[in-house]
Amino acid sequence: MFENNKTSLAIFTALSGFALTGCGGGSGIDSAPVITTPIVTTPVSSSPTWTAGVFEPSNDLKNFCETPRTGNDPFNNNEPYPDQAGSALYEKLWLRSWSDETYLWYDEITDNDPESFGTVADYFAQLKTEQLTDSGAKKDNFHFSEPTEDYFQEAQSGVTSGYGINWAFIGDTADRILRVAYLEDDSPASQIGFQRGDTVLSVDGVSINTNTESGVDTLNEGLFSPTNGDSHTIVVRSNDGAEKTFNVTAGNIEQTPVQNVKTIPTENGSNVGYMQFNSHISIAQEGLITAVNKFKTDGIDELVIDFRYNGGGLLALSAQLAYMVAGNANVNNRFYYQTQQNDKQPVDSPFPFIDEEIDYSTFFSTGENLPDLNLSKVYVLSTSGTCSASEAFINGLKGIDAEVILIGDTTCGKPYGFTPTHNCATTYYTIQFSGVNSKGFGEYAAGFTPTPTPQFDADVQGCEIEDDFDHQLGDSDEAVLATALFHVENGSCPVRTAAAKAEPASFSGSRESLIPLNMPEQFTQRNMDLTWPTLSEER
Secondary structure (H helix, E strand, O other): OOHHHHHHHHHHOOEOOOOOOOOOOOOOOOOOOOOOOOOOOOOOOOOOOOEOOEOOOHHHOOOEEOOOOOOEEOOOOOEEOOOEEOOHHHHHHHHHHHHHHHOOOHHHOOOOOHHHOOOHHHHHHOOOOOOEOOOOOEOOOOOEEEEHHHHHHHHHHOEEEEOOEEEEEEOOOOOOOEEEEEEOOOOHHHHHOOOOOOEEEEEOOEEOOOOOHHHHHHHHHHHOOOOOOOEEEEEEEOOOOOEEEEEEEOEEEEOOOEEEEEEEEOOOOOEEEEEEEOOEOOOHHHHHHHHHHHHHHHOOOEEEEEOOOOOOEEHHHHHHHHHHHHHHHHHOOOOOEEEEOOOOOOOOOOEOOOOEEEEOOOOEEEEEEOOOOOOOEEEEEEOOOOOOHHHHHHHHHHOOOOEEEEEEOOOOOOOEEEOOEEEOOEEEEOOOEEEEOOOOOOOOOOOOEEEOOOOOOOEEEEEEOOOOOOOOOOOOOOHHHHHHHHHHHHOOOOOOOOOOOEEEOOOOOOOOOOOOOOOOOOOOOOOEEOEEEEOOOOO
8 A cells, every 4th residue: 555655755744834855855755865966156147037927937946045055964965055146036036936836826826026025035925825714714824934954953853942841822811821731851841840731920030921022022032932052040830839930941852742652441441542642753653653562562442642732744654643543454445645736736646544664764665564553443632733734634534434533622724735845045835735535525724623413524523621731641630631531431521611722832942933012912823733733824
């Protein structure tokens, strides 16, 4: 099954927020990464021109940079950078042609004169549709860019900058309530005593409720954009009511995407496997395989996957996890995901449930078969930060009639993907495809909603319950997990009480300002996937 679809896996790795296409930008799993040797040129003496409605091929404009990099690329086998001397206009016109060729709604982009925009970033920001959905929301909330070095650092090694704290904003009122959602293992924050549920009171002496410009800058720097090596003082109130002061130093944080793997016995005698899965990044493959092997050894009867803070990642990894849950008998030669691109792109073959390990540095199969649990039902824990590849997992299993029980909140709604594309030291993300499952369904732009009585296609059997920050993740008494365990034993949802909703805020080192001074009554939310889903309007 996997062998017959290798050539299609390059775009299949598109992320919610990022995707791996092989070191240096490989074209597919059964071909070696493509290495581009730069051409040594003198500075460009003439600039290309913009003519409304006329588009040069993007490949003719690529790698002509206003500030070309020199030397060798440590993320591309130390090959020389492909950059050539160019101009900001070259970079803008490349973005324009690339968007016209690949953007899902390319015919909804207004072809504005690039010279009327001061920076390349400003020009890219408007190369998207401005249309709204039927509910009045923006049609495209997943349009962003980041430094290419940051992309490769995280994509290839799972390393991000920060403290190892993943935050959550609570509620949608005027109060600023920021709490710790979870911590990376062995991170600076976990080592000095931060815990899930800690509520931020102040940063470097500035109250979390400040409305001054300088105070907001201090909060953003100390919480979301700390410089590596710098220390900041964060005062929190812990779940027991105690006020604690931490002096924490930012550094390079290695993510631990698979955490809290355990088997929980229930009163009715069944064994429930539980794992917290935070991000579909390549380093998660080993942890997922280890978890599934443990569950096989323990002989679990039910499985709970905690996707609450998983904003997406590699679709290929999502397809691997779906296979490991369902196994050959349930997959039964049906496909996992079918892309739907614009009319300028070829129609791809459907993507499979992947049953082999992948060498994510090359995107070759290792030839090793994945373990599987052969389950026809899975419990998924969710929040509004459950996005992209996590939603594809839900939709892909529903497409083969596997029973998905959704516990928590409505997911973020990102049935879209993209292949991160690099040019002149910046990596760009623009929506390039949507996807459907084996039944042809993919209309969940408003998210999947848990409900005991599904009525619509995007409704999923399950229970709505707010996130519980007063207990640690993996604790059987934590409200969301406890609801799943109740459903396992009773086949129904318990009576619930209302509580404040949580919105995911920053994931392993947000680099953008999340507390704009012109919105002092609330924080904006960073779009995770990106999905990464999703994280303010842009990541």
